[in-house]
Amino acid sequence: MKSRARIGAAWLTGRFLARTAAAAAVAGALAAAVVAAGAGGQAEGVDTSVRAVADEAPGYAVEDFAYPQADKVLEEQGIVLKRGDGHIVLAACEPGTGQLEVYSREALSVCFEVTGDSGWLTMEIPSVYGVKTNEYATEVDLTVGEEETSVDVPANSWKAVGESADEQGRPHMLVEIRTSK
Structure with missing residues (x-):
C-alpha cells in the first residue's frame, strides 16, 4: 500500500512539474516575441498597440497656482x-x-x-x-x-x-x- 502511495505522489509531482515546465516555455516564447518587437523588429502575430499607447502617455501635471483666465x-x-x-x-x-x-x-x-x-x-x-x-x-x-x-x-x-x-x-x-x- 505504501508503494502505491509513493507511486501516486510521484506521478502527481511529475505531472505538476510537467505543467509548470510547459507554462514556463510558453511564457518564455511570449517574452522573446515582445522583446523582438520592442527591438525594432515585429514578431509575427504579436500585438504592438500596447507599446504605441505607452509612448503617447501624458506628462505629469504640475500645479503652478496661476490664476485661470x-x-x-x-x-x-x-x-x-x-x-x-x-x-x-x-x-x-x-x-x-x-x-x-x-x-x-x-x-x-x-x-x-x-x-x-x-x-x-x-x-x-x-x-x-x-x-x-x-x-x-x-x-x-x-x-x-x-x-x-x-x-x-x-x-x-x-x-x-x-x-x-x-x-x-x-x-x-x-x-x-x-x-x-
Whole structure:
C-alpha cells in the first residue's frame, strides 16, 4: 500500500512539474516575441498597440497656482490676478452674499468668493481705498512706490486701507489677500 502511495505522489509531482515546465516555455516564447518587437523588429502575430499607447502617455501635471483666465480678467476689468490656492476667486458682486469686497477708485468694487479654512491670492488692483470682509479674518498687502504695507481686517467688518488710510492720500496697489477662519 505504501508503494502505491509513493507511486501516486510521484506521478502527481511529475505531472505538476510537467505543467509548470510547459507554462514556463510558453511564457518564455511570449517574452522573446515582445522583446523582438520592442527591438525594432515585429514578431509575427504579436500585438504592438500596447507599446504605441505607452509612448503617447501624458506628462505629469504640475500645479503652478496661476490664476485661470487672468488675461481675460485684465482685459475686461483692468485688474491683474496672478496666483492663488483656489480658495479666493473673483466673483460678480452680489449684495448680501457674504463676499469679500475690495474698493478701488479705478476698478470700483471687486468681489471675491472665499472657501475653505484659509486662502491666498496675489494680484494688482490699483487705487484701493477700502476692504469689506466676510466671515474670514483677512490680511491685505498693499504697495505705494517702494513702500509695502500689511493691514489686518477683522472678520465681518469694513476697514479703510490704502489711500483712504494714508495721511498723504497716495494711491496704493493691492498685491495680496490672505484669509483665515
